[in-house]
Amino acid sequence: MSDFLDELNDAQRAPVLHKDGPLMVIAGAGSGKTRVLTFRIAHLMNQGVDSFNILALTFTNKAAREMKKRISDIVGTSEAKNLWMGTFHSVFAKLLRFDGDKLGYPSNFTIYDTQDSQRLIASIIKEMGLDKDIYKYKQIQNRISSYKNSLITVKAYFQNPELVEADAMAKRPRLGEIYKNYVDRCFKAGAMDFDDLLLRTNELLTRFPEVLMKYQDRFRYILVDEYQDTNHSQYLIVKALSDRYQNICVVGDDAQSIYSFRGANISNILNFQRDYDDVAVYRLEQNYRSTKNIVNAANSIIEKNKDQLEKVVWTSNDAGNKIIIHRSITDAEEGRYVAGSIFENKMQHQMQNGEFAVLYRTNSQSRAIEDALRKRDIPYRIYGGLSFYQRKEIKDVLAYLRLIVNPKDEEALKRVINFPARGIGQTTIDKLIVAANHYGRSIYEVMEHLEKLNLSINAGTKRKLQDFVTMIKSFQIMNEGSDAFTLAEHVSKKTGLLLEFKKDGTPEGIAKMENIEELLNGIKDFVEGQKELADATGSLTEFLEDVALATDMDKDVGDDDRVALMTIHLAKGLEFPYVYVVGMEEDLFPSAMSMNTRSELEEERRLFYVALTRAEKQAFLTYTQNRYRWGKLIDAEPSRFLEEIDEQYVENLTPVNDGYRYKSMINANIFGEVDKSKLRQVKPSNGTPPSTQRPNENQLRKLRKLKPDLASPSSINPVADSDLAEGALVNHTRFGRGKVVKIEGVGNDKKAEILFDQGGIKKLLLRFAKLEVIKD
Numbered sequence: 185m186s187d188f189l190d191e192l193n194d195a196q197r198a199p200v201l202h203k204d205g206p207l208m209v210i211a212g213a214g215s216g217k218t219r220v221l222t223f224r225i226a227h228l229m230n231q232g233v234d235s236f237n238i239l240a241l242t243f244t245n246k247a248a249r250e251m252k253k254r255i256s257d258i259v260g261t262s263e264a265k266n267l268w269m270g271t272f273h274s275v276f277a278k279l280l281r282f283d284g285d286k287l288g289y290p291s292n293f294t295i296y297d298t299q300d301s302q303r304l305i306a307s308i309i310k311e312m313g314l315d316k317d318i319y320k321y322k323q324i325q326n327r328i329s330s331y332k333n334s335l336i337t338v339k340a341y342f343q344n345p346e347l348v349e350a351d352a353m354a355k356r357p358r359l360g361e362i363y364k365n366y367v368d369r370c371f372k373a374g375a376m377d378f379d380d381l382l383l384r385t386n387e388l389l390t391r392f393p394e395v396l397m398k399y400q401d402r403f404r405y406i407l408v409d410e411y412q413d414t415n416h417s418q419y420l421i422v423k424a425l426s427d428r429y430q431n432i433c434v435v436g437d438d439a440q441s442i443y444s445f446r447g448a449n450i451s452n453i454l455n456f457q458r459d460y461d462d463v464a465v466y467r468l469e470q471n472y473r474s475t476k477n478i479v480n481a482a483n484s485i486i487e488k489n490k491d492q493l494e495k496v497v498w499t500s501n502d503a504g505n506k507i508i509i510h511r512s513i514t515d516a517e518e519g520r521y522v523a524g525s526i527f528e529n530k531m532q533h534q535m536q537n538g539e540f541a542v543l544y545r546t547n548s549q550s551r552a553i554e555d556a557l558r559k560r561d562i563p564y565r566i567y568g569g570l571s572f573y574q575r576k577e578i579k580d581v582l583a584y585l586r587l588i589v590n591p592k593d594e595e596a597l598k599r600v601i602n603f604p605a606r607g608i609g610q611t612t613i614d615k616l617i618v619a620a621n622h623y624g625r626s627i628y629e630v631m632e633h634l635e636k637l638n639l640s641i642n643a644g645t646k647r648k649l650q651d652f653v654t655m656i657k658s659f660q661i662m663n664e665g666s667d668a669f670t671l672a673e674h675v676s677k678k679t680g681l682l683l684e685f686k687k688d689g690t691p692e693g694i695a696k697m698e699n700i701e702e703l704l705n706g707i708k709d710f711v712e713g714q715k716e717l718a719d720a721t722g723s724l725t726e727f728l729e730d731v732a733l734a735t736d737m738d739k740d741v742g743d744d745d746r747v748a749l750m751t752i753h754l755a756k757g758l759e760f761p762y763v764y765v766v767g768m769e770e771d772l773f774p775s776a777m778s779m780n781t782r783s784e785l786e787e788e789r790r791l792f793y794v795a796l797t798r799a800e801k802q803a804f805l806t807y808t809q810n811r812y813r814w815g816k817l818i819d820a821e822p823s824r825f826l827e828e829i830d831e832q833y834v835e836n837l838t839p840v841n842d843g844y845r846y847k848s849m850i851n852a853n854i855f856g857e858v859d860k861s862k863l864r865q866v867k868p869s870n871g872t873p874p875s876t877q878r879p880n881e882n883q884l885r886k887l888r889k890l891k892p893d894l895a896s897p898s899s900i901n902p903v904a905d906s907d908l909a910e911g912a913l914v915n916h917t918r919f920g921r922g923k924v925v926k927i928e929g930v931g932n933d934k935k936a937e938i939l940f941d942q943g944g945i946k947k948l949l950l951r952f953a954k955l956e957v958i959k960d
């Protein structure tokens with residue numbers, strides 16, 4: 185057998201070799217969780233498990249592709265072909281293609297993206313004659329989405345007086361009706377939105393025991409990456425499918441749970457041991473990704489969170505450079521610093537562009553960075569902005585393709601019925617919608633039966649509508665025998681779309697035409713790739729599904745070498761040698777919207793932990809003193825997170841002789857009057873250098889003990905002078921736990937000598953020291 189297992193350490197090998205039964209790997213960033221998952225699949229297959237019986241759920245489709253490739257390298261390509269591996273959405277879309285008919289969906293159902301959903305909701309609000317300032321379509325879409333993810337169907341909604349009342353109180357008494365109309369319209373259009381892919385899968389597995397049994401029997405081994413971020417709907421699916429064989433392997437890190445706003449539920453991890461019998465829990469502690477400075481700095485941040493499982497992360501990698509903190513005056517200057525630093529590091533260390541990432545809290549921050557990168561001619565790619573597939577001209581082509589596969593698709597139809605212009609006006613379309621609602625049919629079906637229906641549409645317009653139907657039907661006939669590329673090329677020409685942009689003649693028009701050509705190239709690639717797979721043919725349906733579920737992360741346009749720009753949320757699971765986290769400012773990061781409760785703030789802190797742990801060699805944290813926000817130049821304050829990093833791992837490029845290090849330190853300091861000139865005394869000057877070896881068992885035990893245990897909420901109180909006696913146990917925000925050895929001085933000069941578990945003896949000035957007394 186191959187020796188790929190040698191590429192794992194002992195702690196990693198154990199979960200890979202684990203025999204049947206439930207197992208969970210809980211470990212910090214960069215410790216090899218994803219690697220364990222990948223190797224476990226390869227090992228199962230080497231042991232004779234048929235790939236047909238394995239289901240692996242990942243965070244992005246790109247991650248799935250990479251894992252599949254790695255597995256193919258180990259066990260051979262043909263073996264890996266039958267693996268079901270991908271995001272929850274893509275895997276269960278596939279399952280619904282097979283069995284969604286039991287719920288009344290066609291196998292060629294359309295997948296509505298968020299924009300489609302929002303447009304449909306906006307149109308329903310208009311048709312119902314509601315005030316669009318009260319019923320804001322984006323908010324309503326959000327609301328409906330969260331109902332669906334909590335499995336609150338329309339019926340369940342109306343049966344729950346609390347929900348109904350809450351919406352009535354919020355002056356939106358008709359929200360339930362909108363929800364109902366929206367669900368009806370999607371169903372009639374043969375469409376599922378993203379949330380439906382999970383909701384309907386749950387429905388299918390609950391209502392049809394024979395379907396559940398079929399898939400339980402098929403997916404004898406289920407593996408889930410990033411388990412901490414599964415929402416309730418996803419959790420229930422995994423639970424149902426694994427119920428029979430209980431061969432479920434989940435890997436995750438509670439410290440990286442960053443999607444609670446989308447309904448992800450950290451209690452899934454905590455409850456795993458309750459949900460299954462005899463759960464084996466594995467822990468990984470060695471980080472292979474990052475330098476010591478990065479790992480230790482990240483640890484010093486995350487330990488500020490109270491709701492955290494005990495965990496140790498260490499690395500035997502080099503200490504590396506310290507984390508650089510840089511302050512600038514404006515966001516434009518911040519951009520210039522980042523671009524300049526990327527440029528220098530590229531030159532100095534012979535790095536590729538693709539080895540740099542710039543991460544930010546919100547998408548709008550990318551602009552200043554982009555400007556600066558462009559000025560320096562550094563190529564970059566933004567992930568998560570307006571994706572290629574979201575561009576208007578691309579959506580136009582896709583809408584035609586969607587109609588061919590599913591002519592009931594209302595959003596696609598409305599998009600192209602009069603584009604390129606063919607003299608079908610909005611009044612006519614409104615009449616068609618009214619008729620469709622009246623007869624309980626799709627708009628397209630109404631168009632097919634115009635002759636029989638007595639609609640007040642004039643003969644000329646009727647003919648145009650019929651011509652449109654005839655054109656779609658001719659495409660459908662062609663679709664029977666052609667692959668996606670041949671058809672898409674034909675459609676782009678025949679509908680006049682290509683010509684429309686060409687004759688426009690403006691640079692924008694030309695760019696759009698080129699984008700359509702790019703799309704066609706993409707389809708060609710896709711078709712070639714599919715033809716190599718066992719269960720695919722390169723059909724239009726396959727392509728549309730791929731597009732509908734492609735996140736930006738997945739559309740890696742191959743070989744060109746660019747700096748990656750993305751939000752921290754998108755960066756989860758990824759790694760880059762150089763990482764810049766920009767906009768480290770209060771109200772931006774942590775976000776002003778997420779500072780109301782401790783748990784919100786802790787989620788922001790986990791997000792910061794995720795950001796920092798993406799870096800392999802070097803991390804840069806930047807903030808500015810002024811920033812344009814909401815159209816105004818505002819005074820920005822450095823993020824509290826900067827201050828939370830243990831200073832021994834940080835190099836602060838900010839001039840210190842302007843009186844103080846971080847403004848927020850002044851605010852945060854609750855001990856007495858602040859004298860700026862003395863503030864620098866807070867800096868621990870004699871910080872112990874980070875250890876260079878794996879801590880021994882004794883040290884590890886101590887480290888573990890330091891983390892507050894979830895089971896017994898910590899009884900830590902801020903220090904009050906009188907509590908602080910010799911022998912008291914204290915907790916320091918930077919140095920961790922320690923014991924007071926000696927107290928000396930009085931009043932403002934009172935000092936304590938403290939023996940810290942990690943850092944030896946330190947003498948601290950009490951009016952500045954951030955100490956808490958630990959009560960037994």
Ligand SMILES: Nc1ncnc2c1ncn2[C@@H]1O[C@H](COP(=O)(O)OP(=O)(O)OP(=O)(O)O)[C@@H](O)[C@H]1O
Pocket residue numbers: 191192193196211212213214215216217218219220437440471472473756757758759797
């Ligand atoms: N035993 C090992 N030997 C060498 N490299 C390893 C080993 N284990 C993991 N790595 C490498 O360390 C890096 C981090 O591993 P991986 O991405 O699996 O960690 P992770 O725990 O999934 O991280 P995250 O929490 O960020 O998702 C990867 O580059 C991986 O190839």
Ligand SMILES: [Mg+2]
Pocket residue numbers: 217218219757
């Ligand atoms: Mg991972």
